[in-house]
Amino acid sequence: MTLTTEAPRSGRAGEAEHGKDIGRLVVSCVDGPGIVSRVSTFLLRHGANIVQSDQYSTGPAGGRFFQRVEFHLPELEARLPELERGFATEVAGPLGATFRFRAASALTRVAVFVSRYDHCLLDLLWRTRRGELPMTIVQVVSNHTDLADDVASFGVPFAHIPVTRDTKPEAEQRQLELLAGQADLVVLARYMQILSGEFLDRVGIPVINIHHSFLPAFMGAGPYQRAKERGVKLIGATAHYATEDLDEGPIIEQDVARVSHQANVAEFTRRGADIERVVLARAVRWHCEDRVLVDGRTTIVFS
C-alpha cells in the first residue's frame, strides 16, 4: 500500500497533519542528566502520549539543553492551563527552564511589513490562503502604497505608514499602536527600513527578516550589486531574527543557487527572488511550528 499525503488545499493548517488534541512543548535550560526523563514523566503523569521528541545539547558540562515534544492529550485545550501550572512547579522551576505549551492547531498571528518588492509578501499571502502555513496574516504594514490593492485582494488589512529619516520615531509609534496585542510575530518581507532598537524592545514579539544574500556575506543594502562586482558563483538568501545589529540576528534558514559570469544583476535579482520566497516561507513555517529555538546569536532548528 502506498502512503501518500497531499498538501492541504484549504482550511486551517495543522488540522490536516495534527488532530485537535495534539500539543507542543518546547523547553530550554542548562544541560544536565535526567531532563528528558523529567519531561516525559510529567507528560505521562498528566495522561499525555508523546508522538515526537527532539532534543539537543550544546555540551553536557554547562551547555544549554533544548527540547521540542509533540504529544497527544484528549481535551487538550481545556488541559493546557493545568499543564502549564504543573510544569512550572514540578519541572521548569527546579531546572530553571523556560518553556511553552501550545496546541499544534493554533495559528500564529502574523503582521507583515513590506516596502515595494512584492514577491515575498505575495508568496506568504498565497501560501497562507492555501493552508500551507499555520498562521493568519492579521495586518500588512507598508511605508509605500504600491501593494495596497494586492493585499486587499486577499482580504487582509493594509496600513500605509510612511517613513523618513526624520519621521521614523513617529512612524514606529504608529506601527506599535497598530500591532499592540494583535500579533504574535512580525515578518519583514523585504521591508527596506531599519527598525530601531526601541521598536524591537517595545514590540515584544519576534521579528523575522529575509535578507537577500547568503549571510554573513553582503550585509546591508544592495547585496546583489555587490555580489556581481565580487564575481560570486553562488547567490543566496537568509531568513533571520532581526536584532538591533543589522542583518546579524540568529539565522533560521538559508539557501543558495549557482550563478555564472554571464548573469547580470537583473538575473541575480530574478533568481534570488525565488530563493528569498522559499527561504522565508520555510523559516516562518518552522517558527510557527515552534521548531526554532534561539541560543544566543544562533538557533537550533528541529526541522
Ligand SMILES: Nc1nc2c(c(=O)[nH]1)N[C@@H](CN(C=O)c1ccc(C(=O)N[C@@H](CCC(=O)O)C(=O)O)cc1)CN2
Ligand atoms: N533592526 C533591524 N531592522 C531591519 C533589519 C535588521 O536585521 N535589523 N533588516 C532589514 C532588511 N535589510 C536587509 O535585509 C535592510 C533594509 C534597509 C536598509 C537601509 O539601509 N535602509 C535605509 C532606508 C532605505 C530607504 O529609505 O529605502 C534606512 O533605514 O535608513 C538596509 C538593510 C530591515 N530592517
